[in-house]
Amino acid sequence: MTGFGPGGMDCDEVLADVYLYLDDETDPAVRQRIRSHLDDCGPCLRRFGLEQDVKVLVARSCGGDVAPASLKSRIRVRLTEVVIETGSVEYRAD
Helix, strand or coil: CCCCCHHHCCHHHHHHCHHHHHCCCCCHHHHHHHHHHHHHCHHHHHHHHHHHHHHHHHHHHHCCCCCCHHHHHHHHHHHHHHHHHHHCCCCCCC
């Protein structure tokens, strides 16, 4: 479904996907529609600018931090345990 705003998207759609856009995690067609909307929609562009500034600040402040290998390993083990636990849960009617 296309929206009625610039780029065929309404503001709610654009703002919902702005982080995906900032992370370059949208397909090229959606990325172009968002860019087109932002080019022509002042309120979204102002909001986008704020979101982009926050993302840049976080990247600059935390971008150099790397998780220790031991932490990554513990997280992987725990995720595997959770997947196994969820796969073996039994539900019984009382």
